[in-house]
Amino acid sequence: MATMGRPRTFDRDKAIEDAMFLFWQHGYESTSLAQLKAGINNGISAPSFYAAFGSKEALFRECVQRYIATYAQVTEFLWDNNLSARDALETTLRRSAKMQCEPGHPSGCMVGLGAMSAPSAENAAVAEPLERSRNRTRAGVVATIERGVATEQLNKSVDVKALAAMFSTFLFGISIQARDGASLDELNKAITQMMWLWDSNKQNED
Template sequence: MSTKARGRPRGFDRDRALETAMAMFWRHGYDGTSVADLTRAMGIAAPSLYAAFGSKQELYRESLQLYVRTLGRLGVANLGSAASARDGVHAVLRAAAEAFTRPGFPPGCMVGIGSLRCAEDNRVAEEATTELRSATHAMLLARLRQAQADGELPESADPTAMADLYAAVLEGMSVVATDGATRTRLLATADLAMAGWPSPGPAAR
């Protein structure tokens, strides 16, 4: 029997334990969730947690990855398959409005609020969430640059500034959701954010 296996109680379900940890970190943040809180919620002892996940830091990173794969999917990776960049970005914002107000789950986005709920000198949450936010920004920017190359955006448009804007809207929606903003309000925000979308450039000759 391996060292990792010895520390776990009979019936230990790693996937379920990870889901529990995700919910704890999402609601209370990295610093606001202690190892004691985690083991109590999971129904396991601390040695079992370390045997299964290595450390609290690694458990947090795995929890973030689980969130991104499941509850945090906003369709950003599918921007390239949208009928237009505008339709794709609009769909992402509206998906965020629904995801951030999902009944039965903490409000907001686990990635978006992760670094807001950690101590100033704690780099674990900040680095992990920054990496994921940067990936979202990169996908937005790539789609907007392609839209400009295709003539959907005029040459005068600034894809980088637009990516900054819509990434900031996503982050802001997450924050106000944690403050109690309703789904209706967030959907209205998503729709209004599209009002500044530049008119298409002239048709290609």
């Protein structure tokens, strides 16, 4: 007797990527079960969907983890102590902009855009992994600026929290600009302007 469930040709790794792109493009609540079933592995039945993932929420959580482990790695330069604090921050901005504008996947950042398409109150817990990721990035920006002060790249009197808030806001704002069609050249020019803010707070040299 044949058993029900996933077909033998089911590629779970590819299915996670397919679903991730859908959630990335449309957000959690706007991505319907029908879209997921149609978009995963060129079509998947409802029984196969539930056998493979359990629920839409569980699938979303897997997709978030996949995104964080792959595309979101562009922010890991914030913790690279082999780079100067300034270079770590600038590299993060430029690599993030490049990733968000490149072809082959939805534009923008799934983590950043997730703040704009937050689930309703009854599904609020679904957004927690995205919020944790954004908070970690904010903490990384703060730590990078603190390192800039500690290594005397920045003036010791700089308002670390205010400067970090400005750079974090800019970093997350790239998501909206990229989604709205800003080119990588435009974003890189904006990043150059933004880094002048760092340079204006450099440690004074006697």
